[in-house]
Amino acid sequence: MSITESASTTSPYIAAVDLGSNSFHMVIARIVKGDIQLLHREKQKVQLAEGLNEDLVLSEEAIERGLNVLRQFADTLQPFAPQSVRVIATYTLRRAKNAATFLRRAKTLFPFPIEVISGQEEARFIYQGVAHFEHFSGKRLVIDIGGGSTEFAIGDGAQPLRLSSRNMGCVSYAKSHFPAGKISARRFNKAIIQAEQELEPIISSFRATGWQQVVGTSGTIKTLRDIVVNFGWTNGPVELCHLLQLRDYLLNFDNSAELELTGLTDDRKLLLCSGLSILIAAFQMLQIEQLVYVDAALREGVLYEMSDRMQHLDIREQTMYSLLQRYDIDQAQANRVKGTALALLALVRDSWQLDDEDALLLGFAATVYEIGLHINSSGVQKHSAYILQNANLPGFNQEQQSLLACLVRFHRRKIRADEIPYFSLYELPKVINLLVLLRLAVLLNQKRRDDFLPPLTATAKVQYLQLQLAPEWLQLQSVLAADLLQEQKILKKIAFKLEIPTLQDLPDGAVFTELAS
Secondary structure, X not given: OOHHHHHOXXXXXXXXXXXXXXXXXXXXXXXXXXXXXXXXXXXXXXXXXXXXXXXXXXXXXXXXXXXHHHHHHHHHOOOOOHHHEEEEXXXXXXXXXXXXXXXXXXXXXXXXXXXXXXXXXXXXXXXXXXXXXXXXXXXXXXXXXXXXXXXXXXXXXXXEEEEEEEOOOHHHHHHHHOHHHXXXXXXXXXXXXXXXXXXXXXXXXXXXXXXXXXXXXXXXXXXXXXXXXXXXXXXXXXXXXXXXXXHHXXXXXXXXXXXXXXXXXXXXXXXXXXXXXXXXXXXHHHOOXXXXXXXXXXXXXXXXXXXXXXXXXXXXXXXXXXXXXXXXXXXXHHHHHHHHHHHHHHHHHHHHOOOHHHHHHHHHHHHHOOHHHHOOXXXXXXXXXXXXXXXXXXXXXXXXXXXXXXXXXXXXXXXXXXXXXXXXOOOHHHHHHHHHHHHHHHHHOOOOOOOOOXXXXXXXXXXXXXXXXXXXXXXXXXXXXXXXXXXXXXXXXXXXXXXXXXXHOOOOOOOOOOOOO
């Protein structure tokens, strides 16, 4: 039986796809007694970052290169269920102003959702890949030089302590400092100085944290390590003297296309000088003595997190708990709103085609909707959204983070449809449906009491929700009734109909006021 045949039957096969700035990678693995067993790897050179211009617009040629590789990956992954594949996009799609164009076109030929992640989240995945791949007792610094960015992480065991992503990569630096493979001492100096400037903001905090081992990962550092080993300059760790020796050797050539070195493949020639410059800067600024190479990185980190989620160990749960503690959120109220939101979701789940992931994200939004009280109670929804949009949220990709911020931003008062962002992973009707559920859950728990709500009944269809509330109970809640009337008007402005029959059946005068929107 083939790998792909097994993937659709009984074996726990999973796949991780990394849409990097230099290459696209795919790794297929299986879970064996809670551990990851790698089975198949594919790598395709794409150089997306080369197609990113000064205005951060991705060229049509670069988009087509990426889409062509996704077509190939889609064929290999055809038997896999959606939940068994995770696709991560990094620097270039994180930065490109027209990333949405790429993602829309990718949807038509690649059936798996593409998650664009933050630089810190990328660094976290890289660290997790190394930590799970090779045990080390003590703190270690992990460095990964990518096509558009370089990630730095310090951790102890499986726990990352410091994470940073710097906007310097072997493709972008090759383009700006070593165009067409040109080599000179001046070019090296300018590239190294720019990299050192980019590193300056993190130097103090990283040095203060400290480490006992430095690890390099991925293709650029592997290539540099292989070259210095093949020269016979070292048979183990890489040191700064080896990198400077390699730079001096390269200055004997005018163009990197002339290079014929053991360990240097043709597709790496034009990136050698830029990658070397970045690593020299890292050694000098962080005062690194030795670096060892480990053959694990982002993809392996993604696989291990997928395995954890299958065992119901979701790092996002820990992230939410940390927010609860850090911002001293009223946990009792958060639990009330979350319980009501999820109870409503269960009633309309089939009608609105919502799934477990939607329930999870709605629950997260309900948990932290009041996080902005830490700033001010006036405009709390705006403060909450700002915190969630800009905080480091381990485990969340950029769209999940933006969805949380969006739901919380409009959990009360007016909904500004033009401020709802475009989502590649979530259709607008789903965003609106989740928002309606959160708004109702917040409204219905405004008295902050555990014994307040009667049993709820709801039915739904497209852009419509009917909520049944006991008339004798609602008749006693004049303020809530006024709020629900106002909510009907607010939702009507975004073409959503909220119907509450018992509200219309109240005797004249039962609702004596309407609160301002």
